[in-house]
Amino acid sequence: MNIISPSILAADFGNLNKEIERISEAQWVHIDVMDGHFVPNISFGLPIVSAVRKLTAQVLDVHLMISNPLIYAERFVKAGADFVIFHMESDDDPKEVIRAVRNAGAKVGAAIKPGTPVEVLYDVMDSLDLALIMTVEPGFGGQSFLFDTVPKIRALRTFCNENGLNVPIQVDGGINLETAAICAQAGADVLVAGSYVFASDDVAAAVHSLMHL
Numbered sequence: 001m002n003i004i005s006p007s008i009l010a011a012d013f014g015n016l017n018k019e020i021e022r023i024s025e026a027q028w029v030h031i032d033v034m035d036g037h038f039v040p041n042i043s044f045g046l047p048i049v050s051a052v053r054k055l056t057a058q059v060l061d062v063h064l065m066i067s068n069p070l071i072y073a074e075r076f077v078k079a080g081a082d083f084v085i086f087h088m089e090s091d092d093d094p095k096e097v098i099r100a101v102r103n104a105g106a107k108v109g110a111a112i113k114p115g116t117p118v119e120v121l122y123d124v125m126d127s128l129d130l131a132l133i134m135t136v137e138p139g140f141g142g143q144s145f146l147f148d149t150v151p152k153i154r155a156l157r158t159f160c161n162e163n164g165l166n167v168p169i170q171v172d173g174g175i176n177l178e179t180a181a182i183c184a185q186a187g188a189d190v191l192v193a194g195s196y197v198f199a200s201d202d203v204a205a206a207v208h209s210l211m212h213l
């Protein structure tokens, strides 16, 4: 069974309470934080993580698309993040960010953009709880899946198998029934889906269909 993490970037923020209820069948909730600097868009920050924390006991994975994750890591953990995911392309030293998240008491994930070679993750894989391979350019929901990211999923799965690492691989961007199946077959375990889930008339069915591909 795949782990599904609906991205609330595609939710109706005026009805957050209802939207979180709609995705109650999913195991995780994905929260995209954008600073308008690391990516050309601004989404939301700490208050939304705290608000979602109060609404659900689901696992919250907070994806920091920000230039300086080190300054904010602890605050996102205190706001209720179970996983804090930072970008390998950020300005901060990955090992310091990993330490900061762990010291604050949460799990830690590292993400790479579509143009970043997967090998960048190899150095830190043994200290991660999650690796995120972006399947669209980060910054906006509703984009089309980039098929040339699939070999990176496969390569990371092989790297984990060969090195005895049990680190879940997450994919994010343009995930629907067809692209989810491709990612899962390539070795992804955690599927982030925004538009596909929230645009569905039957959200529970959409979540279940991704879970059991």
Ligand SMILES: O=C(CO)[C@H](O)[C@H](O)COP(=O)(O)O
Binding pocket: 007, 009, 010, 030, 032, 063, 136, 137, 138, 139, 140, 141, 142, 143, 172, 173, 174, 175, 192, 193, 194, 195, 196
């Ligand atoms: O990280 C993201 C954008 O940077 C989103 O989580 C991602 O794009 C999901 O949205 P969709 O499923 O609509 O593509």
